Amino acid sequence: MNTAEMWIKAQIDGKIYECIDGDMAYSKDMGLVDKDNFTEPWCVDAWELEKQHGLDSLMNCEWQEMNNVMTIEEAELKFGI
Secondary structure, three states: OOOHHHHHHHHHHHEEEEEOOOOOOEEEOOEEEEEEOOOOOOOOOHHHHHHHHHHHHHHEEEEEEOOOOOOOOHHHHOOOO
């Protein structure tokens, strides 16, 4: 799905979606974040080479529902709990 479709779905279902070709994720609660650690906000400025076309690149991303299943131990280690 494209970015607009993903955004609408995320507002309704509250799930996390990941950009297939990039390293970002989005959810209604977190906003746009790095999909590996969920703590670093992702901003359009991240496309430094794109300059004023960063938003265009974001809108052209393809998204899918993120299915990161991990054990409690893995989650505690990953998120420092």
